[in-house]
Amino acid sequence: MLSIKDLHARVEETTILKGLNLEIKPGEVHAIMGPNGAGKSTLGYVLSGRDGYEVESGSVEMDGKDLLDMEVEERAQAGLFLAFQYPVEIPGVSNMEFMKESVNALREARGEKALSSAEFLKKAKEACKQVELPLDFLKRGVNEGFSGGEKKRNEIMQLIMLEPKIAILDESDSGLDVDALQVVAKGVNSQRDGKRSFIVVTHYQRLLDYIQPDYVHILSKGKIVKSGGPELAKEVEASGYAWLAEAEAEGADA
Numbered sequence: 001m002l003s004i005k006d007l008h009a010r011v012e013e014t015t016i017l018k019g020l021n022l023e024i025k026p027g028e029v030h031a032i033m034g035p036n037g038a039g040k041s042t043l044g045y046v047l048s049g050r051d052g053y054e055v056e057s058g059s060v061e062m063d064g065k066d067l068l069d070m071e072v073e074e075r076a077q078a079g080l081f082l083a084f085q086y087p088v089e090i091p092g093v094s095n096m097e098f099m100k101e102s103v104n105a106l107r108e109a110r111g112e113k114a115l116s117s118a119e120f121l122k123k124a125k126e127a128c129k130q131v132e133l134p135l136d137f138l139k140r141g142v143n144e145g146f147s148g149g150e151k152k153r154n155e156i157m158q159l160i161m162l163e164p165k166i167a168i169l170d171e172s173d174s175g176l177d178v179d180a181l182q183v184v185a186k187g188v189n190s191q192r193d194g195k196r197s198f199i200v201v202t203h204y205q206r207l208l209d210y211i212q213p214d215y216v217h218i219l220s221k222g223k224i225v226k227s228g229g230p231e232l233a234k235e236v237e238a239s240g241y242a243w244l245a246e247a248e249a250e251g252a253d254a
């Protein structure tokens with residue numbers, strides 16, 4: 001589904017991703033952990049085609065198509081969903097208008113019929129209920145005045161509505177209280193259908209107690225240096241990242 005090969009990318013003059021490889025098959029959940037500044041958010045931004053992030057070399061294919069060659073909207077139309085670490089506010093545009101436009105644009109791109117207002121509202125109400133957001137949120141400006149936890153619930157609501165093929169959730173546990181964390185995890189789990197894939201960027205093992213990943217990867221200095229199963233997240237929780245520096249020192253000595 002998503003195949004990242006030897007990806008090198010820079011922001012401004014600094015190369016951040018330095019040979020990143022990652023293969024994601026349909027239905028898989030991959031957790032990405034790693035020290036601050038490792039390049040985790042950069043990976044999400046590069047995949048989503050954010051301005052200012054320049055690919056130097058390597059390739060990213062989604063369902064066999066060159067993702068890096070696509071415009072931002074084309075990436076979304078191809079089925080990529082990126083939940084930003086700090087979702088943007090769009091004052092003056094209601095959540096409802098924004099979501100309806102987005103959902104129908106994607107449905108059109110998939111060759112599906114646009115949802116009528118009534119159909120959209122029904123689906124949106126169900127999604128709000130699922131993430132425990134009051135319906136009033138649909139009338140508010142996009143992310144306007146939302147608390148951190150509300151923004152995250154809103155993102156998961158968008159995920160449920162947009163039905164992407166692959167979702168990248170960045171720092172999904174940042175600032176979330178335990179209840180919100182569980183709501184987010186429940187929302188994600190409800191979208192796991194054996195076909196949809198997820199990349200979950202997290203610092204904390206506790207999120208992975210609720211969202212069971214198939215694979216855990218450690219990103220350090222712009223590349224994945226270790227991959228394993230859920231037990232790898234438990235190791236990180238227990239012993240931090242000191243072993244990374246030791247492994248690098250050993251590598252340098254060898």
Ligand SMILES: Nc1ncnc2c1ncn2[C@@H]1O[C@H](COP(=O)(O)OP(=O)(O)OP(=O)(O)O)[C@@H](O)[C@H]1O
Pocket residue numbers: 011012013014016034035036037038039040041042043
């Ligand atoms: N505009 C920029 N100009 C120069 N360097 C940048 C820019 N944006 C990000 N960086 C650098 O890129 C590196 C990787 O940042 P990134 O946010 O991807 O790390 P991260 O692994 O997500 O970190 P964290 O866990 O702290 O969120 C950092 O050293 C950061 O300072």
